[in-house]
Amino acid sequence: MTNTDERLAEIREVDRIIVRFAGDSGDGMQLTGDRFTSASALSGNDLATLPEFPAEIRAPAGTLAGVSAFQVHISDHDIHTHGDAPNVLVAMNPAAMKSDLPKLESGGTVIVNTDAFEERNLTKAAYDSNPLEDGTLDGYSVITAPMTALTKEVCKDLGVKPRDAERSKNFFALGLVSWLYTRPTEPTMHWIREKFAGKDLVIAANEAAFKAGHAFGETAELSASRLAVRPAELPAGTYTNINGNTALSWGLIAASQKAGVPIFLGSYPITPASDILHELAKHKNFGVRTLQAEDEIAAIGSALGAAYGGHLGVTTTSGPGVALKGETMGLAVSLELPLVIVDVQRGGPSTGLPTKTEAADLMMARYGRHGEAPLPIVSANSPSDCFRAAFEAVRIALRYRTPVILLSDGYLANGTEPWRLPDVDSLPDISVDFAAGPNALNEDGEHVFWPYIRNEDLARSWAIPGTDDIMHRIGGIEKEDGTGNISYDPENHGAMVDIREERIQKIAESYPSLEVVGVPDADVLLVGWGSTWGAITGAVGRLQRAGRSVGHVHLRNLYPFPNDLGEILKNREHVIVPEMNLGQLTALLRAEYLVDATVISKVTGQPFTAGELVTQIEEIVG
Amino acid sequence: MSDTATTTKKDWTSDQEVRWCPGCGDYSILTAMQLLMPEIGTRREDTVFISGIGCAARFPYYMNTYGMHSIHGRSPAIATGLAMARPDLDVWVVGGDGDMLSIGGNHLIHALRRNVNLTILLFNNQIYGLTKGQYSPTSEVGKVTNSTPMGSLDTPFNPVSVALGVEATFVARTHDMDRAHMQEMFRRAHDHNGAAIVEVYQNCNVFNDGAFASITKKDARADMLIELTNGEPVRFGPEGERGVMLDNGIARIVEVDDVGVDALIVHNEAAPDSSVAFALSRLAGDRESPTPVGVFRALDSIDYGAAVNAQLAAAQTEGGGDLHGLLHSLPTWEVS
Incomplete structure (x- = not known):
């Protein structure tokens, strides 16, 4: 047996590796990729990920439609994408091989669970012959392991049933890949113990499978394939690995805290935006109220009602939901109340590709309401940037009393990257003032409150129920500027259309300079x-x-x-x-x-x- | 709550010109409300009327309170957000049968089943008024209108049955010809903790004149309106000579002399099971037979906003959120 120093000497250093884990939806590939990513993040690599999974929760096992994949790009330098072609493909079954081998770089490494390459699975993946034997993999570097059998074997003495043991085979794969690419093992072991706390057999099986995969690398003499990626040289600070939906949720919370206005989220579950609802629902200690509404329209309606009451109204959805919310957005434009509409874009039209990314809702955001109904549009650039974009959307909504559309997409929502955490004290104060009393004199010289009197930003005051002396009525019918009284006067309508456009245009005065x-x-x-x-x-x-x-x-x-x-x-x-x-x-x-x-x-x-x-x-x- | 004792109808009346058709039933409902509010024990500043679209939906403009005239059908959803965010407010929702039962049907039933603390007034005139007279989801079958020249084919909703069917905790019916009765129902609905809905039979004198006259005209009421009184046998008629009993779960109108008073339903607003209230609601099948009015159901229960805020309070027992802590709540690493 070689000693440790010699073995380490065999490890080749590279500046980056792109690994793609692919298997059946039931094989736990998202979890495997996520764990590999976390261990890499904790090792200080820069990274970017692309989770890809079918829209079906349980697509037919073993089929091409059921392939779930997770691509992660780890690097010793600053990177921005999940990478072009993967260097390594982990194929847990024939369908994964069939769908994802074409993505692999030529000469790349394929790691295969040979146990899954039997007649039935080959047929389901539409292979006429076994790609492990027919030359399909010529030119690739191939590492084979009977992952299922070896996992069952190590679980045998633990009292784990073979069926249950089989479920741990993704941890075998993770162990093997962790060994090959010299990832630390302790974060994964720790995670297993925490995640499955109370389920001792599951912990034992997953740990055993992980260790077996790790050991397999050594015993199968795969040392020549071992690679290491040094920590990236990133700006000093505290980092966390974050996906876009979480960053966006935190951005909303941060903005709410800096504004002193509690969040009210009205939302209806929709892929790929639901995780924002889930995340915000966890943070009631920040005063966050969440309503899982009966539909997309009620989701935005409730948020607008809360905004009228002085809360930070937010609704989160994807393209189909935005289509349904259009009329209420128009009302919010007319009422001139703050509101944030988050569109995590996905493939369209119609149901389209719920779990795939696309950014084709820009025109809907810009024009998707009847009448001249302008509203500001903010977009996020990367998973962690969703935090800043959300903060910016809230800033604009509150200061300019307008609905704002915040565009994210499926790639940002689920993709992750390391994020240098901001100092919360450095976030700007965006606090707001509510109207506190009358703001005009009527014809009789009495102090009255007119809801559509404007400040220098052309924003009207945020006048919330419960305040003395400023009772007033607002609505979607055209109103007279100033008094807010219903007005069908042609000149007034023309003037209001102009004011609504002008007040949105003024927002650009608050932007920082563009950087080329x-x-x-x-x-x-x-x-x-x-x-x-x-x-x-x-x-x-x-x-x-x-x-x-x-x-x-x-x-x-x-x-x-x-x-x-x-x-x-x-x-x-x-x-x-x-x-x-x-x-x-x-x-x-x-x-x-x-x-x-x-x-x-x-x-x-x-x-x-x-x-x-x-x-x-x-x-x-x- | 300091100035409630000192207000009058005038204080609750806005400066806006009322624009309903002369003779519309909405006037009497508005007057009933403006007269009632000074007595009801709430401040104008804490009162909000939310409406959708339709004739009834103009209501908020005429009340000197906070108000929002929103979009068609969505008032229960908008009001839900407001009531959840601001449990300190007194939130009323006003709309017609098209607004609340057709385009807004989904929001109405969910606001009711969630038990959001709203007082919902459903002005039912069985017609679309503002769009000039199409049949509505409460119009009788065979209604001839511009959109149904050979008569409508759809089975109408019975709003009280709908409300009971979707677990509403307060359900009542009244009509625009009896101010005192309206005020009593509005007051009871307002005092209820949770979602309260009052169906108001309201006359549209332009497009559906006299739709309820057979039961709401003064000389018809004794025979045609069954006044529900909590804890009392359900009986009606000039001398109380008729009543309602359950026959295999179905409410039947009977002569009291034939069955004896003990056979009659004793009305129980607070019955946890709404089956009997539902059976009573089925008596309003058409305008030719006696129709119950009053409170069908009034069940004490925690309202949605209170429950939401209780969860918030529970989550904050150890203080509010810590933003720095939130950002550091996933695994972190240092780069120096």
Whole structure:
């Protein structure tokens, strides 16, 4: 047996590894990927993840439709995406091999649970012959292990039934992969004990399987395949690994705390937004009220009712829900009350691809209400950025007394990345004042309260029931500016339409200056929004290393556009807009700035990779 | 609560011109409410009327309180959020049969079953007024209107049966021809802890005039309205000569002399099981037969807002949330 030093000497150091865990929905691949990610995070790697799972909770076992995968990119340097092609594929069954082998880099490593490659599973995956034997894997580096049998074997003496033992085979895979890529074992062991506390047999089985997988690497003499990734050099601070839905929830809570206004969330369960409801429901100690409403319309209606009562009204949903909320958003525009509408976008139209990502709701956010009903749109760039984006959405809603749409997407919602935690004291104060008394004199010289008198931001006061001397009525019918009385006067309506637009336009005065990264005055400018940030950032880096001069501006605020955007777009040879739709931001930019913007579209339910962006940008630029 | 004793109808009347058709039943309901509010023991500043769309939905503009005239059907949902957020407020919901039972049916039933602390007034005129006279979800079968030239085909809702069927804890019926009765029902509904719904038979003199006249006209009431009185046998008629008994679970109108008073249903508003109240509600099948009015059900129970706030208080027994702690609640690592 080799001694420890010799063995460590065999470990090859690489700057990054992309591992893709793929198996049946019932194989626990999300959990396996998540654990591998956590151990990597605690080792100080930078990372980015892409969980991918079917919409069905239990798709037919062993089928291509039932494949669930989790891709994680770990690195010793700052990275922004889940990576282009995985270096390593863990295939727990033939269906996973069939669907995910094409994604693997050529010459990559395949780790296979051989026990699953039997006749029935091969047939379900539509393999005519066994890919382990027919040359399919020629050119790849293949590591095979009878994971199911070995897991059952180590569980035999623990008193675990074979059927139950089989369920632990993902921990065997995790153990083996952890050994191969030199991940620390203690975080996983600790997690197993905590997660399954009280279920001693489950703990014993999972621990045994994990250790067996770890040991398998050594005994099967796989040392030549061992790799290590050093901790990334990231700015100093305390980090946590966070997904977008959690970051967004925390951003709302932080903003609520900094505003001194409690959250009221009205929500209806919908993929991929439900986890925000789940997260916020846990934090009642922050004064958060959550209502699982009877439908999407009631969800936003209740939030608007709470906003009228002086709470931070929030509703969270995905595209289909936004479609249903349109009329109430129009009411909120008319009432000029603060409200945050979170759209975690998914593939559409209709039910579309509930668990896949897309960013094709921008036009709906911009125009999806009847009448001239402008409202600000904020979008998040990365999982951890959902925190800042949520804070910004709340800031705008409260200060300008307007509904705000916050756009996230499925990739951000479930993807994770390390987040340097902000100092909570550094978050800005966004506290609000409620109307406290009369604000006008009527014809008889009496002090009265008029709900539509405006401040310098053109915002009306937030006048909440329970306050003395300011009783008033508001509604969706057109009202006279100032008094708020019902008015069908044509001139007044025209004036109100203008005021509602102008007051939204004024919000742009509060934005920070845009930053163009890369080469600010390059002939080629990439304009992005949302979760394309990671892929664009990666592409810009590669293009620059290849000697290209490119700039990149990424928009947090999609309506109103920043006041300095027009200047930035001027005099470019190419304005290129990568987006996960057919060109919605592109169209808005062309309309607003008469700029010849070119779209790079991807509407496949998959996020962009930096590699494909580089290729397409080079095609456009020539 | 300091100035409640000193207000009058005028204090509860807004400066807005009332814009219902002359002769509309809504006027008498508004007057009943404006006269009642000074007596009811609440402050105008703590009172909110929320409505949807329709003739009835103009109601909030005329009350000198807080008010929101929202969108069609959504008032129970909007009011739910307000009542959950602000349990200190007195939240009323006003709407018609189209608003609350058609486009807003889903919100109404869920507000009722959640027992949100709302006082819901359902003005039932069995017609769409504001859109000029289409049949409504409470119109009788065969109703000839612009949208149903050969007569409507849909079976109507019985709003009291709907409310009882969805677990409402307070359900009452009144009509626009009897101010004192309306005020008593509104007061009882207001005092109820949780969701309270009052169906108000309301005359639309333009599109459905006289829909309830056969039972609500002064000289018809004794024979055609069955006044429900808690703890009393259910009986009616000028001399109380008729009554209601249960026959295999079905409410039947009987002559008291035929069955004896002991055979009659003794009305119990607070019965935990709503079966008998439901049986009574079925008597309002058409306008040709006697129809019960009064409180069908009044069951004490914790309201939704109170329950929500109790959970909040329980979550805060060890103090409010700590933002720094929240951000550090997942595993963390240091980079130096």
